[in-house]
Amino acid sequence: MENFKADIAIIGAGGAGLRAAIAAAQRDPALKIALISKVYPMRSHTVAAEGGAAGVIGKDDSLDNHFRDTVSGGDWLCDQDVVEFFVEQTTRELIGLEHWGCPWSRLPSGEVCVRKFGGMTVPRTWFAADKSGFHILHTLYQTSTQFANIRRFDEHFVIDLIEADGRIQGLVAFDLQNGVFRTILAKAVIMATGGAAQVYSFTTNATIVTGDGMAHAYRHGVPLRDMEFVQYHPTGLPGCGLLITEAARGEGGILVNKDGYRYLQDYGLGPETPVGEPQNRTMELGPRDRLSQAFWHEQKKGRTIETPLGHVVHLDLRHLGKSRLDERLPQICDLARSYAGVDPAAAPIPVRPVVHYTMGGIETDIHTATRKPGLYAAGECASVGLHGANRLGSNSLAEILVFGHVAGDEASKFAASVPDFNDAVLGDIANAIVAGISQKFESSAGSADDSIAAIRREMGDSMEENVGIYREEAGIRRAIDKLRELKQRYRDLKLHDTTGRVFSFELTHLLELGYMLDVAECMAHSALNRRESRGSHQRLEADCCQRDDKMFLKHSLAFMGDNGPTIQYSDVSITTYPPAKRAYGAEEKQLQQQGANV
Amino acid sequence: MNPKIIKFSVMRYRPETDDKPHFEDFEVPFIHESSILDGLNYIRDNLAPDLSYRSSCRMAVCGSCSMMINGVPKLACKTFIRDYVKAGIITLEPLENFPIERDLVVDISDMIEKIESVKPYIVPANDLPDDKPNHQTPQQLEKYRQFAQCINCGCCYAACPQYKLHPEFIGPAALTLMYRYNHDNRDGAAQKRIASESREFGVWGCTSVGHCTNVCPKLADPAAAVQLDKQDSAFDYVKHFLSRRKKD
Numbered sequence: 057m058e059n060f061k062a063d064i065a066i067i068g069a070g071g072a073g074l075r076a077a078i079a080a081a082q083r084d085p086a087l088k089i090a091l092i093s094k095v096y097p098m099r100s101h102t103v104a105a106e107g108g109a110a111g112v113i114g115k116d117d118s119l120d121n122h123f124r125d126t127v128s129g130g131d132w133l134c135d136q137d138v139v140e141f142f143v144e145q146t147t148r149e150l151i152g153l154e155h156w157g158c159p160w161s162r163l164p165s166g167e168v169c170v171r172k173f174g175g176m177t178v179p180r181t182w183f184a185a186d187k188s189g190f191h192i193l194h195t196l197y198q199t200s201t202q203f204a205n206i207r208r209f210d211e212h213f214v215i216d217l218i219e220a221d222g223r224i225q226g227l228v229a230f231d232l233q234n235g236v237f238r239t240i241l242a243k244a245v246i247m248a249t250g251g252a253a254q255v256y257s258f259t260t261n262a263t264i265v266t267g268d269g270m271a272h273a274y275r276h277g278v279p280l281r282d283m284e285f286v287q288y289h290p291t292g293l294p295g296c297g298l299l300i301t302e303a304a305r306g307e308g309g310i311l312v313n314k315d316g317y318r319y320l321q322d323y324g325l326g327p328e329t330p331v332g333e334p335q336n337r338t339m340e341l342g343p344r345d346r347l348s349q350a351f352w353h354e355q356k357k358g359r360t361i362e363t364p365l366g367h368v369v370h371l372d373l374r375h376l377g378k379s380r381l382d383e384r385l386p387q388i389c390d391l392a393r394s395y396a397g398v399d400p401a402a403a404p405i406p407v408r409p410v411v412h413y414t415m416g417g418i419e420t421d422i423h424t425a426t427r428k429p430g431l432y433a434a435g436e437c438a439s440v441g442l443h444g445a446n447r448l449g450s451n452s453l454a455e456i457l458v459f460g461h462v463a464g465d466e467a468s469k470f471a472a473s474v475p476d477f478n479d480a481v482l483g484d485i486a487n488a489i490v491a492g493i494s495q496k497f498e499s500s501a502g503s504a505d506d507s508i509a510a511i512r513r514e515m516g517d518s519m520e521e522n523v524g525i526y527r528e529e530a531g532i533r534r535a536i537d538k539l540r541e542l543k544q545r546y547r548d549l550k551l552h553d554t555t556g557r558v559f560s561f562e563l564t565h566l567l568e569l570g571y572m573l574d575v576a577e578c579m580a581h582s583a584l585n586r587r588e589s590r591g592s593h594q595r596l597e598a599d600c601c602q603r604d605d606k607m608f609l610k611h612s613l614a615f616m617g618d619n620g621p622t623i624q625y626s627d628v629s630i631t632t633y634p635p636a637k638r639a640y641g642a643e644e645k646q647l648q649q650q651g652a653n654v
Numbered sequence: 655m656n657p658k659i660i661k662f663s664v665m666r667y668r669p670e671t672d673d674k675p676h677f678e679d680f681e682v683p684f685i686h687e688s689s690i691l692d693g694l695n696y697i698r699d700n701l702a703p704d705l706s707y708r709s710s711c712r713m714a715v716c717g718s719c720s721m722m723i724n725g726v727p728k729l730a731c732k733t734f735i736r737d738y739v740k741a742g743i744i745t746l747e748p749l750e751n752f753p754i755e756r757d758l759v760v761d762i763s764d765m766i767e768k769i770e771s772v773k774p775y776i777v778p779a780n781d782l783p784d785d786k787p788n789h790q791t792p793q794q795l796e797k798y799r800q801f802a803q804c805i806n807c808g809c810c811y812a813a814c815p816q817y818k819l820h821p822e823f824i825g826p827a828a829l830t831l832m833y834r835y836n837h838d839n840r841d842g843a844a845q846k847r848i849a850s851e852s853r854e855f856g857v858w859g860c861t862s863v864g865h866c867t868n869v870c871p872k873l874a875d876p877a878a879a880v881q882l883d884k885q886d887s888a889f890d891y892v893k894h895f896l897s898r899r900k901k902d
Contacts, residue, residue: 099710104711104713152784161795199775202775556668556704
């Protein structure tokens with residue numbers, strides 16, 4: 057087995073991982089940084105983000121606006137100290153990317169242009185057409201190549217973390233290209249592995265988004281926090297689930313049901329705004345949770361459109377005109393044409409809600425440190441406390457920059473504070489991990505009775521059916537029972553190909569499935585125990601269909617137990633914005649009026 | 655919707671056991687929306703669990719699933735089975751001009767090294783404070799925007815006759831990226847990049863066949879970028895020539 061010794065190891069080379077690597081490299085050119093990813097950096101799922109990244113820049117905007125939008129958008133489950141820090145840092149990060157060459161869309165004057173986004177009071181979303189994630193990721197990747205002290209391990213799949221003396225001190229990875237295992241010792245490890253939306257069968261996410269880092273941290277005693285909060289994006293293409301960006305509505309797109317009616321006005325988001333004149337925090341620019349819930353109700357009322365690929369509503373962009381669509385939304389026009397057979401300049405796009413984002417993740421403090429010394433986490437895999445019960449669009453691309461940077465700094469500091477590796481002890485731990493995983497290649501070949509694909513499909517379908525936009529106890533329990541059965545079957549799964557190790561995606565898909573089953577259990581158990589409705593977690597039962605601050609203004613913590621997760625709770629940090637009614641559109645204005653009159 | 659059936663003929667190769675690659679045929683059901691990648695997923699999930707191919711985003715932006723589809727380099731996720739009904743068969747091979755690793759997976763490390771060799775990052779032209787963005791007008795952005803669309807999928811290397819003959823050639827994607835940074839008004843290192851690539855297997859390695867642009871799934875037009883690189887290189891030569899003469 058080949059070994060590498062690093063000061064810090066970063067798992068995941070998407071936006072958060074690359075930003076962390078650059079921060080650490082800039083901080084100290086002598087620092088040895090190992091950047092490990094199961095794919096090449098530019099394949100990471102950051103690449104698929106479309107709409108943009110939030111950062112206060114306009115004269116009509118303020119940090120307090122961004123803070124309040126984020127906290128109310130998260131239905132008060134955000135840690136407000138974290139949100140304060142985040143809104144202060146994000147614009148500087150976006151300017152940093154600008155200096156590194158990110159092709160942000162511009163005003164004729166040459167200044168950076170911002171666009172409207174859901175749940176935001178003022179336009180503050182920086183964008184690069186509708187390929188913002190692609191340009192951010194490539195800018196970070198290309199920028200990272202100038203640092204000689206970043207050593208990349210591309211296409212290395214992490215098997216387990218190495219823990220000794222109560223600290224995380226490295227990892228064991230499977231080098232796909234060479235079919236061998238490698239030990240990477242590190243004085244600090246940063247998880248930057250992205251989300252876990254692939255536990256659902258219908259998702260916008262890339263097939264690599266399987267919650268790997270979440271499962272690793274969980275198995276090493278770090279709780280996964282707020283896992284019941286899974287975001288359904290309201291506008292995905294039917295069938296494939298590909299994302300049609302919220303920017304389509306920010307630019308003025310409207311949503312209509314089968315009668316051509318702008319149904320969002322029936323769900324506390326009205327009044328109806330004139331077509332082509334989108335208004336912040338109103339109608340189509342409401343937050344994602346509310347829009348997806350409105351679709352659910354429309355479907356129940358029989359007002360959605362039935363297609364061979366499921367029920368849809370129409371996202372109508374025709375009034376924007378071809379040249380505006382080509383300038384601002386070229387990618388989604390291409391996607392709609394290719395994958396739905398619709399030219400958005402000529403016809404409305406069929407869309408439906410689709411799983412998009414995990415608000416929860418590895419519990420960290422404001423400095424991205426987990427409760428396990430030596431382990432840090434940033435980006436979608438982490439729960440730093442930013443998004444609460446519902447993330448606002450364009451806060452996640454900003455998050456990976458702000459907290460990727462923090463993680464790079466903090467892990468570097470920690471690495472400088474710990475003693476040298478005990479090679480013998482760590483070597484033994486690594487060997488034990490490799491021996492365990494090698495058994496997969498040594499046991500008899502798998503039978504046709506069961507398969508990775510079958511278990512994965514049943515897991516995804518059960519989560520979709522029972523832990524979806526609306527949940528209730530009976531359904532969640534069905535999902536929990538199903539997951540228990542699948543975990544049992546998972547233990548008996550064997551590889552079909554026990555000879556070929558080079559690029560054995562069969563092995564990595566098998567391990568990913570194990571990670572996903574753990575994460576799915578955390579989601580289901582956290583959802584079962586939260587007997588209230590908040591943000592993206594909506595319960596159908598009469599006694600828990602309202603927000604209950606008395607009982608549940610708390611973070612859920614899922615710890616690994618002997619028989620699935622055990623759920624505990626922790627406090628939410630409230631600084632300056634006490635919990636209030638979450639309102640949009642006319643209702644918000646009315647409440648503000650009343651507040652002013654008091 | 656009743657799915658129709660089409661034949662996939664997929665190249666298989668496992669380095670541990672196979673002397674050379676061979677083809678394996680599969681019957682694949684499909685509907686109007688099915689991509690080639692959907693077909694491969696069907697094969698892996700139902701017929702050949704050990705089939706290896708790269709894929710991730712499913713929306714033609716991550717660049718993972720490039721392969722030869724009936725002899726042409728394409729992204730499997732953005733190529734649709736419906737367009738091959740007439741052909742009656744879909745033949746999948748690993749991306750040409752790259753060493754095969756296993757099944758449809760190739761070794762792309764040579765291309766990645768070349769892409770990273772052109773200093774693909776801004777060397778600041780001016781020293782701005784951390785809180786002040788550069789000015790860049792939409793016209794200035796337009797000078798390089800198209801050439802910043804490359805997803806590093808490698809289709810252009812698979813199509814490039816020069817890369818096939820001379821693997822030392824730096825290749826279309828790297829030269830496109832070089833042009834992208836050279837013509838960004840925020841950058842100040844164009845001279846250096848041009849000087850280091852004004853060589854036989856740098857910009858002058860290209861024989862202007864243009865297949866790279868024909869196969870580029872993102873319309874980044876690498877052929878145009880390389881021709882413009884050559885222009886830059888020629889100007890640079892003349893400039894140096896004249897400045898030397900002045901000194902003489």
